[in-house]
Amino acid sequence: MAIKITGTGSALPEKIVTNFDMAELVETSDEWIRERTGIAERRISTGDTVSSLAAKACADALAMAGKAAEDVDLILVATCSPELLLPCCACQVQSSIGAHQAVAFDLNAACSGFLFALNTAYAYLQTGLYRNALIVGSEVLSKLIDWTDRSTCVLFGDGAGAAFMELSEEDEICENGRPVGIEGMVMGSDGAKGMVLACAERAVSNPYYQETEQVNSYVHMDGQEVYKFATRQVPACIKEALEQSNLTVDDVDLFVLHQANVRIIESVAKRLKADLSKFPMNLDRIGNMSSATIPVLLDELNRNGKIKKGDRLVLSGFGAGLTYGASILVWGA
Ligand code: ACO
Numbered sequence: 001m002a003i004k005i006t007g008t009g010s011a012l013p014e015k016i017v018t019n020f021d022m023a024e025l026v027e028t029s030d031e032w033i034r035e036r037t038g039i040a041e042r043r044i045s046t047g048d049t050v051s052s053l054a055a056k057a058c059a060d061a062l063a064m065a066g067k068a069a070e071d072v073d074l075i076l077v078a079t080c081s082p083e084l085l086l087p088c089c090a091c092q093v094q095s096s097i098g099a100h101q102a103v104a105f106d107l108n109a110a111c112s113g114f115l116f117a118l119n120t121a122y123a124y125l126q127t128g129l130y131r132n133a134l135i136v137g138s139e140v141l142s143k144l145i146d147w148t149d150r151s152t153c154v155l156f157g158d159g160a161g162a163a164f165m166e167l168s169e170e171d172e173i174c175e176n177g178r179p180v181g182i183e184g185m186v187m188g189s190d191g192a193k194g195m196v197l198a199c200a201e202r203a204v205s206n207p208y209y210q211e212t213e214q215v216n217s218y219v220h221m222d223g224q225e226v227y228k229f230a231t232r233q234v235p236a237c238i239k240e241a242l243e244q245s246n247l248t249v250d251d252v253d254l255f256v257l258h259q260a261n262v263r264i265i266e267s268v269a270k271r272l273k274a275d276l277s278k279f280p281m282n283l284d285r286i287g288n289m290s291s292a293t294i295p296v297l298l299d300e301l302n303r304n305g306k307i308k309k310g311d312r313l314v315l316s317g318f319g320a321g322l323t324y325g326a327s328i329l330v331w332g333a
Contacts, residue, residue: 002172002181003125004332007067007164008299009060011053012043012286019154026150033154034284038262042157042287045140049083051092053160054138057295058097061134061162064302069097072164073130075104076121078113078137078291080199080320081144082106089138099134110197111258111319112187113137113291114161118315118327119185125167136162137291144199146218155260156219157287161295172332174310180332183312184245186237187325196225197320226322230264233324235271238316241326249274251312252328256301258317259283259293268316280306290319307331 018041019030033039045053054077062069077090084092090104109116114137121133138160145153172180199219203211234257242248249272257265259282269276282297289296294315301307309331316326 002168002170002179002332003122003165004168004180005163006166006333007061007063007065008162008295008302009057009064010159010161010296010299011056011060012159012296013045013048015044015046016041017044022154025147026153028150028154036263037155038281038283039154039287040284043159044142045158048140048158050079050081050138050140050160051083051089051096053140053158054089054093054136054162055096057138057160057162058093058134058136061164062097065164065166067132067164069099070101072099072102072132072134074121074124074133075099075102076117076133076135077106078109078117079106079139080108080110080113080290081139081141083140093136103130109319109323110321111260111288111290111293112317112321112323112325113319114294115315115317115325115327116187116323118163119187119325121165122182122185125165132164132166134162134164136160137293137295139290139292141219141290144219149218151223152219152221155288157289159286159289159292159296161292161299163295163298174330174332176310178310178312178330180330182327182329183247184241184328185326186241186244188233188237188323190322193225193229193322194320196222197322227261227264229322230260230318231267231271234264234268234316234318237324237326238272238314241314241328245328247328252278252314253311254301254307254313255279256294256297256313256315258319259297260288293317309333
């Protein structure tokens with residue numbers, strides 16, 4: 001049995017906002033943002049929504065896989081910024097692309113969301129309950145950001161990425177002897193540290209109770225705590241996933257990491273004693289799009305021919321929750 005990704009897709013808003021544009025909004029500079037984060041520009045929605053971006057990314061992934069929307073069994077959308085609380089974004093996507101047979105629901109693990117969706121879909125496919133799944137990370141974080149807070153507004157962007165996963169009954173062995181499919185995964189959550197990166201929704205309000213405390217409905221973050229968490233937890237969970245699969249860092253061809261900060265990625269590479277050239281990055285061009293960063297990068301690599309059959313990839317990320325995870329897969333498309 002092999003579970004493999006046979007199509008990828010992505011969608012980005014057209015509007016490019018550079019660090020110089022940011023410096024007109026808040027007291028910051030291109031130099032500060034590049035040096036501390038590696039980001040030069042990001043895409044910002046001028047009307048795109050989480051569901052419209054997700055639907056476009058899904059359509060591209062299906063086209064690459066050569067599958068019709070009506071053949072999709074499961075749609076999982078990872079997002080922390082849906083435009084509607086009800087219905088969920090996955091049902092909106094189902095309707096837009098015409099995947100009438102699919103079961104569709106959302107999950108929220110912030111920036112780890114796409115990984116959690118991948119691992120959840122893997123579990124469903126492995127049991128045989130579904131034969132394929134569209135997994136999506138889609139965000140319009142620009143509406144959750146306080147655009148007067150320089151410590152957060154420079155970090156984030158909007159976009160969506162998707163992957164189509166399929167189950168085949170037969171094992172598939174690549175020329176290099178590696179079996180196609182997902183080889184290992186680790187997921188973790190640390191809710192006790194949740195408030196270091198948080199964004200509130202509506203407070204309790206009904207005829208029997210009114211919350212009196214002011215709710216801050218913008219993202220607020222203790223950047224240094226998140227930084228410490230990421231640089232410790234990401235390499236630890238990658239090592240754990242590799243050990244579980246009897247693999248070492250040297251067995252990995254590419255590390256496709258959550259694109260939050262170049263310094264975090266460099267630190268992870270150092271802690272793993274892995275060559276930084278194995279860590280592709282696109283955060284300079286599109287910033288941190290939370291759950292969308294990993295699938296958008298995966299789609300870029302796939303479309304640019306940077307991933308070939310038999311390559312072993314580690315996907316890993318971290319985010320609000322706090323959550324973290326890693327998946328190891330041998331590319332089969
Ligand atoms: N421009 C200029 N100065 C700034 C800016 C800015 N955009 N933002 C903060 N500063 C100032 C601060 O006010 C502070 O000034 P002070 O010394 O006078 O008080 C100074 O820069 C240093 O601030 P720090 O917060 O200590 O800067 P740091 O080096 O920690 O960098 C950063 C901040 C980039 C946020 C870093 O902590 C980081 O990357 N953390 C991880 C964040 C992250 O990855 N978040 C997302 C993960 S989860 C998810 O993806 C949703």
